[in-house]
Amino acid sequence: MDFLLSKEQKSIQKAAREFARGELAPIGRELDLTQTYPADIVKKARELGLIGLFVPEKFGGPGLGYLEQAIVLEEFWKVDPGISQQLCSLTFGAEEFILFGSDEQGKKFLDPIFNGEGVMGFAITEPDAGSDTLSAATMAVKDGNEWVLNGSKVMIGNGTKGTFMLIFCLTDPDNPSRSKRHSIIAVETDRPGYKAEPMHGKMGLRCSDTAAIYLTNCRVPEENLIGVRGNGFHQLMAFFDRSRAYVSAHGVGLAQGALDMAIKHIRDRKQFGKPIGSFQGVQFKIADMAVKVELARNIMYKAAWLLDNGTPDTHVTAMAKLYASRIAVEVVDEALQLHGGYGYFDDYDIERFYRAAKVLEIYEGAKEIEKMIIGRTLIGK
Numbered sequence: 001m002d003f004l005l006s007k008e009q010k011s012i013q014k015a016a017r018e019f020a021r022g023e024l025a026p027i028g029r030e031l032d033l034t035q036t037y038p039a040d041i042v043k044k045a046r047e048l049g050l051i052g053l054f055v056p057e058k059f060g061g062p063g064l065g066y067l068e069q070a071i072v073l074e075e076f077w078k079v080d081p082g083i084s085q086q087l088c089s090l091t092f093g094a095e096e097f098i099l100f101g102s103d104e105q106g107k108k109f110l111d112p113i114f115n116g117e118g119v120m121g122f123a124i125t126e127p128d129a130g131s132d133t134l135s136a137a138t139m140a141v142k143d144g145n146e147w148v149l150n151g152s153k154v155m156i157g158n159g160t161k162g163t164f165m166l167i168f169c170l171t172d173p174d175n176p177s178r179s180k181r182h183s184i185i186a187v188e189t190d191r192p193g194y195k196a197e198p199m200h201g202k203m204g205l206r207c208s209d210t211a212a213i214y215l216t217n218c219r220v221p222e223e224n225l226i227g228v229r230g231n232g233f234h235q236l237m238a239f240f241d242r243s244r245a246y247v248s249a250h251g252v253g254l255a256q257g258a259l260d261m262a263i264k265h266i267r268d269r270k271q272f273g274k275p276i277g278s279f280q281g282v283q284f285k286i287a288d289m290a291v292k293v294e295l296a297r298n299i300m301y302k303a304a305w306l307l308d309n310g311t312p313d314t315h316v317t318a319m320a321k322l323y324a325s326r327i328a329v330e331v332v333d334e335a336l337q338l339h340g341g342y343g344y345f346d347d348y349d350i351e352r353f354y355r356a357a358k359v360l361e362i363y364e365g366a367k368e369i370e371k372m373i374i375g376r377t378l379i380g381k
């Protein structure tokens, strides 16, 4: 067992850290307050190869692994959750092409994300279908050699900025098996019948694009179906088994960033004639936070390592996502507590981190859903 990062992984980590400090740190707070999309940073991250690290070279990507993706995202999330969310979401759903698409589809849709202006999103959630993805009711009906899509999606990353969306939709509503009714279809966002409206007022990650999508008789060619017709639910679960490994890095990075801020603050802040960090009660808090972050990082590494070694493990990935998001919420809460009243004001970064953390327990599988997966696997075993 080797817990050390390779030379290449360390150099990727260093590049991501420097990029985060140089590009994200100076502007993160302002973009969050003004809810402004980080267009320039997206462009630079793309040019530097710091997005979608797991996407193979044959599709234009860096051709690395899920561990490299997690390492980069941890560095980003340590510095600014909102911009980092946007950078992660540029390739959100690319796994569908890697695992299930043809080479032709992968080149056509993914290459422009790395070598052009392409941005993708994965639209699963609907007003009446959140955790219960099988209730998704957006319809795709075959008409000649085209699919005609009708329905609506909510809370979708890149809904307004994306150049194409993967739509999780019903193609076979009469199949007796609920899990064989859905498919995944790529929809270019400039097609007639595609409409997206930004959803403002998010608690955190406010510079990232989140939108409602409306599909009205939106026609796409039949070859836009990714994978196998009726296999959409299985393909969706395979995606989550991968993406949740590096979404754990959102939690690990946010928690590490919050811990770093807390340490800085307690060293500087004096009360009762001493830095508050000199009090044992405060040191115990820091120790508890650090243990949580280290454990979350370890299971994140394990989940990503298993994926890169061809042994994806639903159970471990769900545990990594569940634990990293939980400790992110706990650590940022304690870190803000250590800032006292100052942490409650938006001129301290901890305020923004606190607002950002909660979504980690909701998106990409709410914490209760992760527990259901873990529980079922254990009972099944």
Ligand SMILES: Cc1cc2nc3c(=O)[nH]c(=O)nc-3n(C[C@H](O)[C@H](O)[C@H](O)COP(=O)(O)OP(=O)(O)OC[C@H]3O[C@@H](n4cnc5c(N)ncnc54)[C@H](O)[C@@H]3O)c2cc1C
Pocket: 092, 121, 122, 123, 124, 125, 129, 130, 131, 132, 154, 155, 156, 157, 158, 202, 205, 210, 359, 362, 363, 364, 365, 366, 367, 368, 369
């Ligand atoms: C910022 C942001 C970005 C997002 N980006 C995307 C995106 O890009 N693409 C996309 O498709 N979606 C996206 N989402 C949506 C997100 O995936 C959903 O919010 C999430 O899946 C939960 O669905 P819901 O909000 O409908 O909650 P619900 O499913 O209504 O759940 C509400 C609560 O009930 C709990 N619950 C539900 N069923 C059970 C059960 N059987 N047992 C126990 N507890 C249960 C849930 O865990 C949750 O706590 C995003 C959301 C946010 C906030």
